[in-house]
Amino acid sequence: MVKNKNLLIAGNWKMNGLKENLSMISSLTKYIKKKNFKNSEILICPPNTLIDSFSSFSKRSNLMIGAQDCSSNESGAYTGEVSPLMLKDIGACAVILGHSERRDYQKESNKLIHDKAENALNNNFLTIVCIGETLTQKKKGNTLRIIGEQLKKSLPNKIKANNLVVAYEPIWAIGSGLVPSNNDIYKVHNFISNKLNSRYGNKAKKIKILYGGSVNKKNASSILSIDSVNGALVGGASLKFSDFKGILDFCN
Numbered sequence: 001m002v003k004n005k006n007l008l009i010a011g012n013w014k015m016n017g018l019k020e021n022l023s024m025i026s027s028l029t030k031y032i033k034k035k036n037f038k039n040s041e042i043l044i045c046p047p048n049t050l051i052d053s054f055s056s057f058s059k060r061s062n063l064m065i066g067a068q069d070c071s072s073n074e075s076g077a078y079t080g081e082v083s084p085l086m087l088k089d090i091g092a093c094a095v096i097l098g099h100s101e102r103r104d105y106q107k108e109s110n111k112l113i114h115d116k117a118e119n120a121l122n123n124n125f126l127t128i129v130c131i132g133e134t135l136t137q138k139k140k141g142n143t144l145r146i147i148g149e150q151l152k153k154s155l156p157n158k159i160k161a162n163n164l165v166v167a168y169e170p171i172w173a174i175g176s177g178l179v180p181s182n183n184d185i186y187k188v189h190n191f192i193s194n195k196l197n198s199r200y201g202n203k204a205k206k207i208k209i210l211y212g213g214s215v216n217k218k219n220a221s222s223i224l225s226i227d228s229v230n231g232a233l234v235g236g237a238s239l240k241f242s243d244f245k246g247i248l249d250f251c252n
Contacts, residue, residue, distance in 0.1 A: 002221065002224045002225055002250050002251060005039065005040075005224070005230070006039050006040065006041075006208075006230070007039065007040040007041070007224060007230060007231040007232075007251050008040070008041045008043065008165060008208050008210060008230065008231035009040060009041070009042050009043070009231055009232055009234065009247060009248060009251060010042075010043040010044075010045065010066070010094075010096070010128060010167075010210065010231070010232070010233050010234065010238075011043065011044045011045065011234050011235075011238025011239075011244060012045050012068060012096055012099070012212075012233060012234065012235050012238065013044065013045060013046045013047065013050075013068075013238060013239060014047075014068070014101070014235065015047060016047070016239055017046050017047055017050055017239070018050075019050065019053060021046075021050070022050075022053060022054070022057060024239075024240070024241050025044070025054050025057050025058060025063070026057065027241040028042075028044070028061075028063060028241055028244065028245075029057065029058055029060055029061035029063050030061075031241075031245055031248070032061045032062055032063055033060075033061050035248070037062065037248075037251065039251070040231075040248075040251040041062075041064065041231075042062065042063050042064065042248065043063075043064040043065070043066050043094055043126070044058075044063065044064070044065055044066070044238065045065075045066040045067060045068050045094065045095075045096050046065070047068070048067060048068075048082060048087075048090075051065055051067060051087065051090050051091055051092050052090040052091055054091070055090065055091025055092065056091065064093055064094055064126070065091055065092055065093065065094075066092050066093060066094030066095055066096065066125075066126065066128075067082070067087045067092045067094070067095045067096070068095070068096050068099070069082075069095065069096065069097065069099075069102060069116075070082060070083060070084045070087055070095045070097070070116055070119065070120055070125075071083045071084075071116065071119070072112060072115035072116045072118075072119050073119070074119070083119070084119055084120050084122075084123035084125055085123060087125075088123060088125070092125075093125065093126060094125055094126035094127070094128065095120050095125050095126075095127055095128070096128045096130065096167075096233070097113055097116050097117050097120065097127060097128065097129050097130065098110075098113040098116075098117075098129050098130045098131065098150075098154055099130045099169070100130065100132055100169060100171045100174060101174075104171075110149070110150060110153030110154045111153065113129065113154040114153060114154050114155065114156060117129050117154065117155060117156055117164075118156040118158075121156060121159060121160050121163055121164065124160070124163060125163065126163050126165065127163055127164055127165065128165040128166075128167050128210070128233065129154055129155060129164070129165070129166055129167070130167045130169050130212070130233070131147055131150040131151060131154065131166065131167070131168060131169070131192075132147075132150075132168060132169040132170045132171045132174075132212075132213070133146040133147065133170055133171060133172075134171045134172060135171070135172035138170065138172060143170075143188065144188070144191050147168070147188060147191065147192065148191070148195060151166070151192065151195050151196070151199075152195075155199075157199075159200060159203065159207075161200065161203035161204070161205075161206035161207055162206050164207050165207065165208045165209075165210060165231075166192055166196070166207060166208070166209050166210070167209075167210040167211075167212050167233040168185075168188055168189060168192060168209065168210070168211055168212070169211075169212035169213045169233060170188075170213050171213075172213075173213030173214050174212070174213050174214065174235065175214065175235060175236065176213075176214060177214050178213075178214060179213060179214050179215075179219055179223070180213075182222060182223070182226055185211055185223065185226055185228075185229065186226050186227065186228050186229075189209050189211070189226070189228030189229055190228050192209050192228075193209060193228055196209075208230035208231055209228060209229065209230050210229070210230060210231040210232055210233045211223055211226075211229050211231075211232055211233070212232060212233030212234065212235070214235075215232045215233070215234045215235075215237060215247065216234075216237045216243065216246070216247070217237065217243060217245075217246025217247050217249075220232065220246070220247040220250050221250040224250055224251070232247065234247060
């Protein structure tokens with residue numbers, strides 16, 4: 001069990017889940033009530049189609065429901081886009097931005113992620129901004145340079161520190177089963193912390209830094225125990241209650 005740490009455990013369901021998965025949320029809300037989490041926050045980010053039903057059900061517990069993306073615009077002629085205000089209207093209170101899959105598949109730039117983050121923060125969303133390097137960049141020794149550039153260009157200058165979260169997800173670790181050593185995670189998280197301190201001053205103390213990339217119930221305790229880790233962004237292991245519970249069991 002990881003003690004004396006205020007953790008955020010966020011589940012990113014990606015493009016998975018139907019209404020039948022409400023049973024998972026039912027089990028999760030009952031577990032959260034029973035566990036009575038005092039120091040940890042739990043967040044599930046399902047596809048937009050499930051946010052309304054999940055948020056309605058989760059009102060019975062402290063489980064938060066978020067989205068996996070949002071528009072940089074409030075409204076207007078932007079076919080297919082969904083604004084933070086619209087997401088809030090159906091019960092979302094958080095959003096994941098800049099995930100490597102969107103940076104890659106949708107060719108999202110640091111500037112676009114910056115604008116989305118600014119919009120989300122202005123709407124009082126818990127805003128998780130993802131950063132991470134590829135395997136090629138890692139092998140060339142460019143991890144910290146890439147991370148530093150993403151931090152500089154993806155994060156707004158004006159922030160609400162309580163609502164901003166940074167998630168370090170090495171791209172080569174996502175879904176691969178590969179995980180950096182604890183020492184490597186510590187070094188990167190410490191680098192991120194120093195960059196945030198330099199940019200935001202005292203506000204940086206309130207910014208959580210999560211680790212993501214093949215987090216599961218077997219390695220969660222070890223990862224969450226690292227001094228510079230304030231929580232986890234969980235992918236596949238957040239889809240099944242037993243797997244996600246196995247991670248949450250280490251909290252509080």
